[in-house]
Amino acid sequence: MMRILVCAALFAGSLPAQVAQGEPADDGSLEGAVINEVTKEPVRKAQVTMVPGNVPAAITDANGRFAFRNLPPGTYSLHAQHTEFPLIVSGQAATSPLIVTLTAHEKKSDLVMALTPGASINGRVMDEDAKPLPGCSVQTMQFAPGPPGNRLYGTRAATSDDRGEYRIYGLARGRFYVSVQCSQPLPQAHGLVRRGSDADLPNQRYATQFYPDSPDPSGASRVMAAAGANVTGIDFHMHATSTVTVRGHMNADADAMSLRPRVELVSRDPLLRDLVRYSASLNAKTGEFNIPAVPAGAYVLVASAQDKRHSYEASLPVDIGADPPQPIDLTLIPGGEFTGAIELEGDPPKPAIENVHIRLTPLDSEFSGAWPEAKVEADGTFLLSGVVAGRWRLAAENVHGYVKSLSVGGQEMHSGVFNVVPGAGGAVRVVVSTKLAHVEGTVNGMSLQQANSVLLILVSEDPEAAPPRAIQAGRDGHFSMSGIEPGRYRLYAAGVAEGAALQQSPRALQALEGRAARVELEAGGGATAQVDLIPGEDVKQAFQEAE
Amino acid sequence: MVPASRVALCLLAACTAALCQKAASPSEYAWVGGTVFDRGTGSPLSKALVTLSTEEETPLDAQAITDGTGRFGFTDIPPGRYQLHADCKGYLHAWYGAETVNHAPGIITLHGGERRDFVLRLEALGAVSGTVVDAEGDALPGVAVSLWMQSFWRGKPRFFERSSVNSDDRGVYRISNVVAGRYIALANGLGRQAFRMQPEAIADQKAPEQARYGAQFFPGTDRMSLAAVITVDPGKEIKGTDFRMSPYSTATLRGTVTPPVELPADARIDVVIMQQDLPDENQGTFAFSVPGPNYSFEQYGLVPGEYLLLTRLSLGERRYQGAQRVEIKGGVDKEVMLKLDPGIDLSGSLKVEGDDPGQREYKVELSPGDALSPNEPRPMATVKADSSFVLKSVAPGIWDIGVNPIPPGGYIKSMRLGDQDVVTEDMIIGPKTAAPLRIVVSTRGGVLEGSVTRTSGEHAARSIVLLAPAGKFSQILSFYSTAVADEAGLFKFKALTPGSYKLYAFEAMESGAWQNPEFLKPFDSYGEKVAITEGVNAPKDVQLIPGARSQQ
CATH class of the missing domain: 2.60.40 (Immunoglobulin-like)
Structure with missing residues (x-):
């Protein structure tokens, strides 16, 4: 404290000199407090940062107070954070930045910044006899959009302890599915068997469960975690199910085998795909594989292997019942090769092909390998290898243009998207046009407080087009976006914090469809648009409805 | 098609190959059953996994699961020599015939038509719990708390990490499945910024250096030598092992490495900064490599304490290394010159x-x-x-x-x-x-055989025999040997270094207990002197030390 006083005194001493030079006195100040949004109590040791300007961070005192001093007039953005408050709350940051405009010599002392506390979910995992089950992984899960449909993804996780208890904390407020997986197989009684032999010993396993005691999300209910809530009693009663060993043989050439193929049984339920998967141990010499302790269910047996140049893949639907299935034969198919040529189209002078890359983006969410990529030679040719079956979107990188047309095997494709069947290959022709479009306009309904903190989100009406992009509007509400592929678009305006989350959520974007401005952009053309700002409350509501 | 009866087939095959050439009649099989108990409370344990294994390098295993009354049974077991052991969640693995993990497991000899009943007592695992808070008592989430058990390395005490967890959002931590024993506890906040209240921020002024947390041993000391020993008893939870972390003013260490003259311009020199007085080198280490032409580095945020600075360089096959100790005081920056000695x-x-x-x-x-x-x-x-x-x-x-x-x-x-x-x-x-x-x-190491007897005169089966160097070489660890006596109390040592030794026999011994220089002192009078020469030595018998405890 002493040190600050000394510094302030020094600064005060230099002040008259500045005034004498006719410069404005930098003696404005911003003071306020950080509070817990739920309890309204002060938050001590919160870090408050401020931009622009060279101002160190303030750490709030026991009363949650902070102060920034010696400030020149201007508009400042203040941000507060604390380790006990999660950064993102289901579509909104724990706090939106506080925008404050300070006039010369002004001293503001009544600022309040509220931090949203995290929630926690607690419970026990128990076996059939209500004995604790330690070492089970409990996850909170939410739906997230993604091609081709919604998928369930884990947000936070915890492991049950020796008392079967778990605690998932730091949750953003929201509604969560809670799932549990106890991965260890349960040994069963058996007679004398040589240790390490490949005999199929009987095993049971606890099947994946969703709260409350449902095998899948459809029978589950979501747990509401309000800000700062400590939800308790989210208990699981696990039931052991019988399992079988799945065996088989993989046919693959030595090259594919040397890439250590991965073989897995994956649930056919798209929502459980990330959660329910059992991996095989594979003998790379004989190609024999076995997957122990698999419960009954509908699966896809997936095998894949890849390095930078090659990709191999195989998949086969498999239904597992109470008895071990027949050994399964699986053949790894190498990815196809596509030879191609790219043509640049646009106003002269035509850009030279330099360091241009062709990249394929998978549109099937089960794809987990490397994305095929090829460098385009100076003459415009390229070779894409290791392209496995699936839907792909082709894009050209390092070139200021868009894929205007794509033909594969002489057939025209839409939006740079094409389908590859196993082992297929062929000739690809890509026309990249440099005739990009632009859009500009203004945001309606912006207050002074929101200057510099409004996001414009451009969303294509074509569901298979590239993901939405966003830019920030200027202080006067004006915006300008260029380098856009021609097409039909929707434009949304929202606060920066909500907008960043909105951009990631097609469901919420769809819910707010009626609030967006429509624009149609022609090749090389431009458009102007008036976009109404969607209030933060409406965005929050759209999020809640979207879930 | 994998036959559903595959297990049965294997069992039959194993049986045929191993033991029963003739079609065995029921009376030629043995039955093995028993009960699994919690050793401390005496209550039966359900869902324990009991394994009966043949006494072989790659054994045959049969498994049984205990019922609600802790009972298990194996039917149709061919005669032979077996070991019996059990696992249960929250308990130490236990072997029949071994009272603790420091005892040698027993051998069960089964005869045809026999019914045998055994009791296995499992030791419950314990827990250590507490909180980690800052100087104001606010929760510090995400601090790693670890338990360390003392052992010995090259005759010196050294700690080995047994378990580690992170404190949660409430600052609460709980380390479970702790084997009964003596531990020290460490909360490692190294490198973590300690936010001290600093509500006033003045434009264009440098932010005051934020303090950082260090490593703290329970109870509230940064010296490993002052750490309290926490004794965890079987199945017990030691609560209240709390840490209140204090922030330290940090210092910056600047160093320059003098490179060897032959160093190519693009070579980099590895520097490792290891904080001392920590139980191992993974707890507080910074490692990086510094480029030329100055080979200088700067490490900020060091909490006070002693540090070991290592410099290393490999040029093809040629290796260089340097080591230097540095004392860092809070808030006082330090400069060092480091050198590299060629290997x-x-x-x-x-x-x-x-x-x-x-x-x-x-x-x-x-x-x-x-x-x-x-x-x-x-x-x-x-x-x-x-x-x-x-x-x-x-x-x-x-x-x-x-x-x-x-x-x-x-x-x-x-x-x-x-x-x-x-x-x-x-x-x-x-x-x-x-x-x-x-x-x-x-190739002519000494061989020593003998037997262990109890004071009562009976053979001490499965006792642990220690051959310890005597006299001036008593601290040379490579001269120590242990052997486990068989069911008849017979033991055999091979490949011995000739010299003077003392022979001791214990009921049980913690693995490596003899590495503690103090370990043998209370038993000195029990040691049987023996002079080992190359080749086969005269057999030597030894008496079991009555009631000897070998805890470190």
Whole structure:
């Protein structure tokens, strides 16, 4: 404290000199407090940062107070954070930045910044006899959009302890599915068997469960975690199910085998795909594989292997019942090769092909390998290898243009998207046009407080087009976006914090469809648009409805 | 199709091959049953996994699960020698015949038509719990709290990490599945910023240096030597092992490494900064590599304490190393100059005395004896046909010498670096070491047999026999040997180094307990003196030390 006083005194001493030079006195100040949004109590040791300007961070005192001093007039953005408050709350940051405009010599002392506390979910995992089950992984899960449909993804996780208890904390407020997986197989009684032999010993396993005691999300209910809530009693009663060993043989050439193929049984339920998967141990010499302790269910047996140049893949639907299935034969198919040529189209002078890359983006969410990529030679040719079956979107990188047309095997494709069947290959022709479009306009309904903190989100009406992009509007509400592929678009305006989350959520974007401005952009053309700002409350509501 | 009856088939096959040539009638099988209990409370344990294993290298295993009353049973067991052991969540693995993990497991001999009933008592695991808070008592989430158990390394106390968890959002932590024993607890907040209240921020002024947390041992000390020993009893939770972390003013360490003249311009020198007075080198280490032309570095945010600075460089086969200790005081920046000493080529010879029918290829390998280079590649050399070897570029420091393979029954007869006996003394390599390392291996190690008896005169089955060097070599760990007596109390040692020893027999012994220099002192009067020579020695009997406890 002493040190600050000394510094302030020094600064005060230099002040008259500045005034004498006719410069404005930098003696404005911003003071306020950080509070817990739920309890309204002060938050001590919160870090408050401020931009622009060279101002160190303030750490709030026991009363949650902070102060920034010696400030020149201007508009400042203040941000507060604390380790006990999660950064993102289901579509909104724990706090939106506080925008404050300070006039010369002004001293503001009544600022309040509220931090949203995290929630926690607690419970026990128990076996059939209500004995604790330690070492089970409990996850909170939410739906997230993604091609081709919604998928369930884990947000936070915890492991049950020796008392079967778990605690998932730091949750953003929201509604969560809670799932549990106890991965260890349960040994069963058996007679004398040589240790390490490949005999199929009987095993049971606890099947994946969703709260409350449902095998899948459809029978589950979501747990509401309000800000700062400590939800308790989210208990699981696990039931052991019988399992079988799945065996088989993989046919693959030595090259594919040397890439250590991965073989897995994956649930056919798209929502459980990330959660329910059992991996095989594979003998790379004989190609024999076995997957122990698999419960009954509908699966896809997936095998894949890849390095930078090659990709191999195989998949086969498999239904597992109470008895071990027949050994399964699986053949790894190498990815196809596509030879191609790219043509640049646009106003002269035509850009030279330099360091241009062709990249394929998978549109099937089960794809987990490397994305095929090829460098385009100076003459415009390229070779894409290791392209496995699936839907792909082709894009050209390092070139200021868009894929205007794509033909594969002489057939025209839409939006740079094409389908590859196993082992297929062929000739690809890509026309990249440099005739990009632009859009500009203004945001309606912006207050002074929101200057510099409004996001414009451009969303294509074509569901298979590239993901939405966003830019920030200027202080006067004006915006300008260029380098856009021609097409039909929707434009949304929202606060920066909500907008960043909105951009990631097609469901919420769809819910707010009626609030967006429509624009149609022609090749090389431009458009102007008036976009109404969607209030933060409406965005929050759209999020809640979207879930 | 995998036959559903595959297990049954295997069982039959195993049975045929191993033991029952004739079609066995029911009376030729044995039945094994029993009950599993919690050793502390005496209550039966359900869902314990009990395994009956044949006494073989790769055994046959049969498994049973205990019912609600802790009972298990194995039917149709062919006669033979077996071991019985059990697992249960929250309990230590237990072997029949071994009262604790420090006892040798028992052998069960089954005869045809027999019914045998056994009791297995499992020791419950414990827990340690508490909170981690800051100076104001606010929760500190995400701080790693670990438990360390004392053991010995090269005759010196050393701690080994047993478990670690992170504190949660409430600052609460709980380490479970802790084996009963004596521990010290460490909360490691190293590198973590301590936010101290600093509500006033003045434009254009430098932010005050934020303090950082250090490592704290329970109860509230930063010195490992002042850490309290926490005794965890079976099945008990030690609550209230709380940490209130204090922030430290930090300092910046600036250093410059003097490079060897032959260093190419693009080479980088590795620097490791290891905070001392921590139980191991993974707790507080910064590692990076510094480029030329200045080979300077700056490490900020160091909390006060003693640090070991290591510099390392590999140029092709040539290796360099330097080590320096530095004391850092809170808020006082420090500058150091570091140097690199080149490794030396250590040449030597390895001779084998006695019959060595194998004509094997011998290798000489060095391992660090000063913990300076725990993760570094170890110098290794192959012994040539003319018995010579050269260990390339051995960095300065203490090195332990290993020979691989030692012929069966053989021992290292002598190792000398010049005139120095490096069997019984540390081999310290310096930048100027030039003496050759001469190793003699003998294939004629000593053999000693004997039996262990109780004071009552009966044989002490499964007792643990320790042969400890006597006299001036009593601290030379490589001379110690242990053996487990069989069911008849007989033991056998092979490949012994000739010399004077004392022989002790214990009911149970913690693994490696003899590495503690204090361990044998209370039992000194029980030691049976024995002089070991090359080859077979006269049998020596020893009495079991009554009620001896071997806890460290």
